[in-house]
Amino acid sequence: MAYVDIDKTALQRRFVGISADEVRHSLGKDRLSSADFMNLISPSAAKFLPQMRKKAAVLKKMHFGKTVRIYAPLYVSSYCINNCLYCGFRTGNKSETRKRLSLEQIRKEAVAIKKLGIDSVLIVSGEDPIFVSLGFLETAVKELKRIFSYVSLEIYPLDVEGYRTLFKAGAHGLTIYQETYDRELYRHLHPSGPKRDYDNRLAAPARAAEAGFYNIGIGALLGLYDWRSEAVSIAAHASWLMKKYWKSKMQFSFPRITPIEGAFKVPAPVSEKELEQMMLAFRLSFPECDMVLSTRENCEFRNRAVLHSVNMMSAGSSVVPGGYASPREGKLGQFSRRDARTVKEVAKDLKKLGLEAVFKDWDKCMGL
């Protein structure tokens, strides 16, 4: 796919050559091109964060009002047949015991999440195709759809038929990160398991859109590779998807690597300031798209980001299977959290910022 086969050397040369005047020019425009997007993520644009924040805040308000949608992840299984070097669930991590939830345990988790006031849930699982099979996921989605207004998925890639099955069961959102768009690094970071197939993963969002999913989330795991190159690839991938699958809405997530047991050395750390610049560039270039931020980031940063970029965030999250119903059971999480606020505390902080936490914006009466 041409949109990811980018000449990285030419790209870096282009970034270095972008002037402050070019950034100013892009900031003055109403509709931004891919060249403007590059201007806004360039090193020269780092001095323009106050102007970018101001403009992004206006666009965010125009498209999402004062609302921030809240969801919670529900981890189903910490077993995984892949060996992603940066992840606590990788098959090579023998340091912790793993857990997979039965349908009954998923129900218990759902009840515990619902008690927090959450009405939108994201099913997350390692690649565990024998236990967490398509049939199991279909049943789980149907069960969860009886409890929550909105169910979305962050699972291993499926074919169109598989996605269609889960869509019909009631899951309407899918998030799948490419992790890194750099093919060579991707091969190095995924030494074994089906996830080694870069192209299969890259085409998964399109297959989900083909199957009818309303919301398609993409992103890269920030810290693996130069963030500017990843941003260009994500933007190009999204533009292609938006053109071809215009009925689906795009969502951007910005997961930064957080420390896990086994201490993976982050190859290309992304600072808070760089992360903010990247998010602002996406808000300015894709004003109507959802932007999601998880509890990987700390509460101060999340409180800033909701003012100009982010319109969806997780809250009160547990990243351990069974962690809501039995918080003391099991320690193996996919990543570590930097924001440990409760759902109530998040909602209270949003109120102080003049924003409203929204727990439900879909209704069963719409037949969804």
Ligand code: SF4
């Ligand atoms: S990132 Fe996903 S696929 Fe890779 S080891 Fe972790 S859970 Fe498995």
